[in-house]
Amino acid sequence: DIQMTQSPSTLSASVGDRVTITCRASQNSNSWLAWYQQKPGKAPKLLIYKASSLESGVPSRFSGSGSGTEFTLTISSLQPDDFATYFCQQYSAYSLTFGQGTKVEIK
Amino acid sequence: QVQLVESGGGVVQPGGSLRLSCAASGFTFSAFGIHWVRQAPGKGLEWVAFIRDDGISEYYADSVRGRFTISRDNSKNSVYLQMNSLGGEDTAIYYCAKHPSGWDNYFDYWGQGTLVTVSS
Numbered sequence: 001d002i003q004m005t006q007s008p009s010t011l012s013a014s015v016g017d018r019v020t021i022t023c024r025a026s027q028n029s030n031s032w033l034a035w036y037q038q039k040p041g042k043a044p045k046l047l048i049y050k051a052s053s054l055e056s057g058v059p060s061r062f063s064g065s066g067s068g069t070e071f072t073l074t075i076s077s078l079q080p081d082d083f084a085t086y087f088c089q090q091y092s093a094y095s096l097t098f099g100q101g102t103k104v105e106i107k
Numbered sequence: 108q109v110q111l112v113e114s115g116g117g118v119v120q121p122g123g124s125l126r127l128s129c130a131a132s133g134f135t136f137s138a139f140g141i142h143w144v145r146q147a148p149g150k151g152l153e154w155v156a157f158i159r160d161d162g163i164s165e166y167y168a169d170s171v172r173g174r175f176t177i178s179r180d181n182s183k184n185s186v187y188l189q190m191n192s193l194g195g196e197d198t199a200i201y202y203c204a205k206h207p208s209g210w211d212n213y214f215d216y217w218g219q220g221t222l223v224t225v226s227s
Contacts, residue, residue: 001169034213036152043202043217044152050211087152091212095168096142096154 002027002090006099012107019075021102023088028068032092035064035073038101039084047086048073078104109133109216111203116221119193127188127221129203137181140206142214143188145199145223153199157206158186170196193225 003026013019023033031051036044046055048064051071061076075082083106088099115127129141143155156177157166165177176189186203200222204214 032211036214043219044214045217046213046215049207049213049215055215089152089154089213094166094212096157096212098152098154100151 001095002029002093002097004088004090004097004099006086006088006102008102009100010103010105012105013078014107015078015080017078017107019078019082019104021073021086021088021104023066023071023073023099025069025071025090025092027092029071029090029092031067032090033064033066033071034089034091035062036087036089037082037084038087044087075104109205111205111216111218113201113203113218113221116201116223118224118226120227121194121225123193123225124189124191125193125223127190127201127203127223129186129188129218131184131186131203131205134205136184139208141179141186142204142206142212143177143186144202144204144214144217145197146202146220147196147199150199155201156188157212160206190223193223195225197223198225199223 005024033051035048038044052064085101085103110132112130140159142157158177162179174192179186200220202220205216207215
């Protein structure tokens with residue numbers, strides 16, 4: 001299985017900050033990567049697919065980049081609604097696998 | 108709008124069985140594959156199983172292969188997850204999630220989840 005490693009595990013930031021989360025794959029995943037946001041007690045929500053494609057309805061402050069084994073999710077200006085946990089997911093090969101998550105907390 | 112509603116969760120003894128259901132609406136159900144993804148309490152996400160739109164092809168995580176079976180009934184707009192030989196490691200919220208159009212294996216819509224607790 002392809003192992004996905006996110007960093008950092010926890011991130012403390014303020015409203016308006018630029019935030020970057022990194023996801024590394026143990027094998028080449030090309031651009032087959034998605035990012036999700038999850039709030040406590042809720043299901044995950046798709047933000048980005050194919051590494052850099054923004055899902056319809058997702059604010060443009062979210063962006064994704066990368067290919068191969070290194071990927072990033074960037075929030076250009078953190079908003080109060082963005083405090084949540086973020087997961088990456090590779091879909092280059094079965095089994096589909098997720099990163100362990102990055103919790104974005106209020107500083 | 109797309110809706111996925113899971114049901115069938117509950118408390119089950121180790122070694123027992125449970126059948127989860129996922130009822131879909133708001134899209135042409137027979138044209139899309141459906142996944143099950145689970146999340147142990149306070150933990151990360153784990154993909155469990157996938158069934159294609161035609162119900163012929165099925166895929167499983169190694170951790171559940173041989174114990175879990177995914178199926179679908181396109182006449183009822185529903186997908187099922189039959190879980191046998193359950194152990195404590197199967198305790199989790201189980202989400203069904205919709206496959207997007209095309210071949211990409213990500214999840215564009217999720218249900219609210221149903222909790223399965225394996226305990227004596």
